[in-house]
Amino acid sequence: MCMATTAENDSAESASGNTQKSLKRACDCCRKRKVRCDGESPCGPCRKATIRCAYLQAPKKKGPKGLRSERVLHALRKIDQSATLTPDSPLSPGLLQDGLSQWYGSSSSSPIPLPNHTAIDGAMPTSTPAEPLTTGYGYYGPPEPQSYAMPPHMGSQALSVDQSMSQLWPTQPPQPQSYYAPPLRQQPAIPRIPNQRILPYVQLFFEHLYFIMPVVDEQIYLDPYMYSSTNYMPPETYAFLCALCAATIVQLDAAIAVPEMEPLPGRPSSAAEMFIEECLKVRQEVDYIGNPSTVTVMTSFFIFAYYGNKESSDKAWHYLQESISFVETLEMDDENSMLKLDALEAQWRRRLYWLLFITERAYSIQRRKNCRLHPTIELPLAFESEDPRLLNGFVNLAHLFSAIDDKFVSIWKGSARRKALCSEPWLAETQRSLDTVALSLAEITETTRIDISVSREWLHILAWQMGVSNGLVCDKGQTSTGRLDYPIEVARRTVDIAERANPLALDSHGIGMEQKLSDIAGCLADVLHVSSGDTSDTFLHGRQYLHLMLNKLSMMRGKESRYLRPLVAKAAGILDSQVPRGMLALPAPAGFDGKVEEKEWNGRVDRQLKWAA
């Protein structure tokens, strides 16, 4: 019979036996601090400590997992193995107890499985010895190695922790063996890339790319257990990590010293190729189309990132579209479906949705395609434990691309009746919207700030080009929309951003950053061509900016950008004859390796100019 309770406070005698009630649910901070929570919002302890009170963390599923008999059986096997090593030792009850204690712990009163990571007969360890993870893991599954018994359904109901676990291992049949290696049939014919070889690239991702793609849960994917030699990852997780590694390698390219991997027999010598090949192969082993999860979305996204950086645009577009299709299947574009989810799970999904939104907008414009995703759901919030600057930047970027509406994409693509739609007031409004977002850039990490700033200038240039190509140009207009010298202003700001930037932060944006810089430089070159006779300061400076941008592109990601040569060809007639030598002899940008002579730095572009001539 139930005692009278409130929704928040259920009765339970406290540990010390007094009459104080324990809460059903403590807030995230009290849980972490292990202090009594009053369940208010904000709660007393949080108010007192002046910290933000939230109840985002999803409760984990209680109760035993897997079959006890399996564990007993395993303990017996282990004893049997020891007995084989010492043949004359009998299988005494004491030995049996010892064996069981290996699994259940030595204290009968607290039967905690020992953190035994040693593989025995390929068995999976029971638990991770690391500090238990204390934030929610619904999105990408749990950090523990157990494969829980999953209900086969994955409806649109609120996502319980277990349901999200089934996202991590969606292809695991609902077999209740939590603690043991999967059956042999699951082992691939060709051995996998060892887990330890994957980890360095995942670390690189979190070091350099997480700021611009904050959709991967560090707590799960940097958990050392994940990469221990005994952990057999579910195929979907393994394929995802392979895609992430491949994308990380090509995105950073030569910008940093990516760890060399000695080739594995029968595989491509390039680490990125090896990872992408492995990813695509392993993906075939599972029914990821019939049973997609957020991991499936991310896998497609990172395959897209790989091919995007490789400039295989058709394949890149295919995988971007694939990830968007999974987003639609999972109804991640529907705010109502988000409301049904656990709060934390919803936050991760929002991030993923908006990352795809930003990516699709940018890529659609570059490739002149239509957009499928729209700003239909709320933006994500920062998690309790993380640096709020991270999400500020991400959200600002989302705002920036929201300023580019479907009409813009459609006109840019050339499918809309241009003149009828492309009006000066509308373009001016678009330009203005681009400037109204991202006002608090100081509150943002540098990597994201660069992305926002350059993307904004890039979009400004595109909007300007759109106006010009639709007859909205005027010589010295009041608005930016049609001014002929507007690209010079944009270039000035872009150069300013690029010169101040930490080169690594600039490089971490991969080929996308090179494309944007090259688009801006290309437009600038066009304008300078048109106004070749103009010797006013504005146009003289324009040439200076062009020179600086070419210099920047000559050493993107540790080498010459593939966009440099076409640009140099375009700029040849502008720069070599008309720019005063004093202007060409510019100092190396901040952060450039001081060991390289300034002369050489300037010389790179000059050599390119000669080549183009």
Next chain:
DNA sequence: ATCCTCGGATCGTAAAAGAT
């Protein structure tokens, strides 16, 4: 004196195992 951290006692709950 006060605040904070965290080991661990104790509880509720869910799943497995056993009884009928």
Next chain:
DNA sequence: TCTTTTACGATCCGAGGATT
């Protein structure tokens, strides 16, 4: 199918260290 056993996550007491 019902009951019991077991495992495990959650709460939060309180010892002890850190800070004011």
